Amino acid sequence: AQKITQTQPGMFVQEKEAVTLDCTYDTSDQSYGLFWYKQPSSGEMIFLIYQGSYDEQNATEGRYSLNFQKARKSANLVISASQLGDSAMYFCAMIRPIQGAQKLVFGQGTRLTINP
Amino acid sequence: DTAVSQTPKYLVTQMGNDKSIKCEQNLGHDTMYWYKQDSKKFLKIMFSYNNKELIINETVPNRFSPKSPDKAHLNLHINSLELGDSAVYFCASSRRENTGELFFGEGSRLTVL
Numbered sequence: 001a002q003k004i005t006q007t008q009p010g011m012f013v014q015e016k017e018a019v020t021l022d023c024t025y026d027t028s029d030q031s032y033g034l035f036w037y038k039q040p041s042s043g044e045m046i047f048l049i050y051q052g053s054y055d056e057q058n059a060t061e062g063r064y065s066l067n068f069q070k071a072r073k074s075a076n077l078v079i080s081a082s083q084l085g086d087s088a089m090y091f092c093a094m095i096r097p098i099q100g101a102q103k104l105v106f107g108q109g110t111r112l113t114i115n116p
Numbered sequence: 117d118t119a120v121s122q123t124p125k126y127l128v129t130q131m132g133n134d135k136s137i138k139c140e141q142n143l144g145h146d147t148m149y150w151y152k153q154d155s156k157k158f159l160k161i162m163f164s165y166n167n168k169e170l171i172i173n174e175t176v177p178n179r180f181s182p183k184s185p186d187k188a189h190l191n192l193h194i195n196s197l198e199l200g201d202s203a204v205y206f207c208a209s210s211r212r213e214n215t216g217e218l219f220f221g222e223g224s225r226l227t228v229l
Contacts, residue, residue, distance in 0.1 A: 035217070039157075045206060045220035089157055101147045101164040101171040102210050104218055109157050 002027045004092050006107035013082050014115050020067070021077040021110050023092030029053075033095040034075040035104070036066065040088040048090075051075060079112075087114045119143050120221040122207045128227045129197060136193045137224045139207030147171070148190035149218065150182060151206040159206070165190050194226075202228045 003026040013019045025034065036048040051059045051066045059066045067076040079086055092107040120141045129135055141148060149172075150162040164172035165184040179195045194201060207221040 037220075043204065043225075044222045045208075047217050047219075050217060091159065093159075098164075099166065099171050101149070101166050102218065103161055103164065103172055104149075104151075104159075105161075106159040 002029070002032075002094050002096060002105045004094050004105055004107035006090075006092055006110050008110045009108070010111045010113070012113045012115060015084060016081055018078060018080045019082050019086075019112065021079075021090050021092075021112065023075045023077065023107060025073050025075060025092075025094050027073075027094060027096075029096060031097075034066070034068070035093040035095060036064070036075075036077045037091045037093060037106075038086075038088045039091065039109075040085075045091075049077065082114050084114050084116060087112060120207055120209055120219050122205075122221040122224045124224060125222060126225050126227075128229065130229055131197055131199060133197050134193070134195045135197060135226070136191055137205055137207075137226070138189070138191045139221060140189050141207075141209040141219070141221075142188065143209055143219060145209035145211050145219070146187055147210045148184065148187070149208040149210075150190065150192050151208060151220075153204040153206060153223070155203070163190075163192075197226075197228045199228050202226055 005024045032053045034051045038046045049061045063080045065078045089109045093104045096103045147166045149164045153159045163182040168184045181193045184190045204223045208218040210218045
């Protein structure tokens with residue numbers, strides 16, 4: 001069975017600092033995908049970044065980068081130059097394709113607070 | 117235009133009632149989902165439909181019945197509501213191909229009193 005683990009329930013970071021949110025995963029699948037989603041206090045789920053298991057390079061999207069270490073089964077999210085608006089819940093997720101659908105398994109989430 | 121829209125956004129009801137949450141997507145996606153987020157913020161998949169066919173059916177009480185009249189709509193009906201059903205329910209959609217991203221609706225917060 002697939003499992004996503006986020007070991008940091010909460011993190012506090014000073015504005016403009018870089019922050020790393022940890023995510024480890026467990027799967028027996030050879031092909032899988034890893035996501036990070038952001039959930040601000042308003043509640044919506046916002047896609048941030050995606051990494052395929054066969055992608056050789058780490059994914060980057062603006063200030064977001066995914067530190068993918070396949071042998072360690074980790075997919076940490078790095079946010080550079082953090083901003084006050086980055087304060088939110090962050091979810092790591094693994095995707096497993098099932099007959100045309102894509103089952104997302106989520107971690108417990110990390111609440112990130114950016115201090116001014 | 118909202119890509120994935122859910123109604124209602126807030127729903128407060130008494131135990132034992134029956135209620136429905138509607139979801140529509142205008143992205144042309146083939147696959148739609150219902151996820152439940154509990155009070156501890158944990159998100160778990162409930163159902164998935166691909167082109168009106170049920171693909172994923174997790175261990176969910178049979179009081180929950182999804183209905184997909186067409187591939188752009190996936191409604192969630194809940195019978196005999198219980199206190200533990202209080203949660204935020206998210207609808208999502210994705211393309212059929214394994215490209216990854218799920219597009220989520222804004223969530224529907226259900227409170228059972």
